[in-house]
Amino acid sequence: MANVRIQADGCPPPVAFAGEEIRRAAAPATDIEVVFDRLPPGGSAPQAYRIRTQPGCVIVSSADPVGLMYGGLEVADALRDGISVADADRTPFVARRGIKFNLPLDLRTPSYSDTGDAAQRNIPVLWERDFWREFLDEMARGRYNVLTLWNLHPFPSMVRVPEYPQVALDDVQRTLVPFDTTFSLCGIDMIRPPMLERAEVVKTLTIDEKIAFWRAVMQHAADRGIEVYIFTWNLFTWGAEGKHGITCDQTNPVTLDYFRCSVRELILTYPLLAGIGITAGENLDARSDGFDKEAWLWKAYGEGVRDALRREPDRRIRLIHRVHQTQFADILDNWRDYPGEFDFSFKYAIAHMYASPRPPFAGPALRKLPAASRIWMTVRNDDHYCFRWGDPAYARDFIRHLPGPDQLAGFYMGPDGYVWGRDFLSRRPDPDRPLEIQRQWYTFRIWGLLSFDPSLPDERFRAMLQARFPAVDGGTVFAACAAASRIVPAVNRFYWNEIDLKMYPEACLSHPRFKGFHRVDHVLDGRPMPGSGLMSIRDFCAGTGTGTPPPDAIAALQRDAQAALAYAKAIEPGGCDELARARNDWLALGHLGHYYAAKFTGALELGRFDRTGDKARQTASVAALKEALDHWQAYAAVVDGQYQPQFFTRVGPVDWQALRTEVARDIRIADEWRRDAGEG
Secondary structure, three states: OOEEEEEEOOOOHHHHHHHHHHHHHOOOOOEEEEEEEEOOOOOOOOOOEEEEEEOOEEEEEEOOHHHHHHHHHHHHHHHHHOOOOOOEEEOOOOOOEEEEEEOOOEOOEOOOOOOOHHHHHHOOHHHOHHHHHHHHHHHHHOOOOEEEEEEOOOHHHHOOOOOOOOOOOOOEEEEOOOOOOOOOOOOOOOOOHHHHHOEEEEEOOOHHHHHHHHHHHHHHHHHOOOEEEEEEEEOOOOOOOOOOOOOOOOOOHHHHHHHHHHHHHHHHHOOOEEEEEEEEEEOOOOOOOOOOHHHHHHHHHHHHHHHHHHHOOOOOOEEEEEOOOOOHHHHHHHHOOOOOOEEEEEEOOOOEOOOOOOOOOOHHHHHHOOOOOOEEEEEEEOOOOOOOOOOHHHHHHHHHOOOOOOOEEEEEEEOOOOOOOEOOOEOOOOOOOOEHHHHOHHHHHHHHHHHHOOOOOHHHHHHHHHHHOOOOOHHHHHHHHHHHHOHHHHHHHHOOOOOHHHOEOOOOEOOOOOOOEOOHHHHHOOOOOOOOOEOOHHHHHHOOOOOEOHHHHHHHHHHHHHHHHHHHHOOOOOOOHHHHHHHHHHHHHHHHHHHHHHHHHHHHHHHHHHHHOOHHHHHHHHHHHHHHHHHHHHHHHHHHHHEOOEEEOOOEEEOOOOOHHHHHHHHHHHHOOOHHHHOO
16 A cells, blocks of 8 residues: 655645545555645745655645645656656746636526537536536646636526526426527527427526535635636526516616626625626627617626625626627727726637647737737637547647737637537447546646646656556557547648538538538638648649648648558557547547548549549549548448437537438539539
8 A cells, every 4th residue: 555645734625635636646555755835925926836856755835725736736647657756846838727618507598509419418417516526626637727617698597686586597407309400500599489398307406506506616616726707698688588577688778787786696696706708799789879789798797797896895806808799999998997807808719729739810819909908818629529639749839829928818728519518429328428528638638737838748648648558558549649639630721611610520511501511612612721831722723822732731631640540550458448439539530531631632633623624633533532432431430339420519410420421422523523613
């Protein structure tokens, strides 16, 4: 049995957690003493820590409990991964490192992502205390310190408003009506009468029990050094519509007063709430009267915060205003008197964090950012819902090219088209549903650890994988995952579709109202990601393009696909179910990379045929697309063996086997192509 001795004065909850992690990580033969040394205030930067080793003893020093926790977690990681505990001095590279979590609270108070299987299956899960204890513990292990919870209109499920007593909702409901692709993509028809008529109660809770639940969640978050923020879109009144004269009309004074009172109560009800995030969309109008969107937001949220601060003048509430469907000037005109920290927020890579590690889109916003203001980056992952991602080199480059600390307040990453609750994607018995943050533990560790310290070398992650899967070579596992993880970014860079409803790369699919399945002719007319340095197929065929030509980009994609397959096939999982599932993900991505490379080649040859009339180019296009079908069939077989067909919020139904019909149609399109079809 390990002999682990922990010394810590007072032992606040974050330090106690770190101490327990050290005990759990220690091998049976370990004999070590860990001393947590609390430095005087100002003795280190917030969250920073120092580790010093002596024979049989490790001293972790910091001026705050969270820094001590992070230092202790580094000791635990080293013990768990079988590497020596080393002297270290660490200060967070990004001060606030967050998760974006669209929160499906209830049928009656939906989030933006609720028209999907993952959200509906997770509604009861997100009212389980065990879920949040596990989730927040995993966040701390990954060095995340911000949790942002997003909902269109959370108040009826989270607070009592004395002036509007009928609004508070007891119990938790879910609809039995299946979703389809006819719902608005802006959240404006998230509840339809048949959904309420066929509702089921999945949790029996009073509003007071709900309040106690979320207070406990926020307390556990605080015990792990995690700030909690509530984000809303506007203007939505789900759960309150029709009560006390409340409507979704932004000129309705009752609605405005109700929101102001709800914001006040949200702050007063949750003493540990760190702040509120707001959106000037998807359902506010620009107007020329006193109810313009920014004026409305100030009167609802700004005045609501001020009302709360009149009762609790020492309270601090950070306000994060998204620069989405609004302008800096309008925000500044209305929010200059906000009584606290006021930040902006911007979609850093639009919807695809897995495209380029240096997305170019934030430049204009940063140039307009007022002096002394700071901005949060929303890092949207609507690329990988299924497959385990892990390429430290990409994440390291991405993080190092975020804005500097003089402009960056922090970041939060997460999807809109999926919910990071429990895993209901995998084909496994219902009782065995790990959290997504556990299933994709390596992804979360990469982004969290590197955003705290991007200097961590690849060797650190190889050791992590070696310890997790001791029966195989950790270097091979690392290489398989890294190569497979380069596939989707390469696809997104070459064939850029900026928002989530326009491209879900794991299925080559968009929402039916956009294009549905992306056909070969769509690819032929597609454009590369801005700033990628790639040349489009059309420009290459016309001889007018600059940058890396398509044949070179396709060849690089093929190399990564081949490497992913070769490394993954070299892994023998034995009896390790987790490794077998991860290996299948990397095999699937290898096949997917070959599929896209062949499809892009088919589009390229079709473009050449369009320009030259050379029938051999058309024949080559057909051949490439037949090869693409073969790769898709191999891909679909792996995916279908591991994941269930899904209804995803932003693209609709996804059945990889059924999509073979769409893939095969590309062959017919190329075979029947007429040159004038692609001109003009």
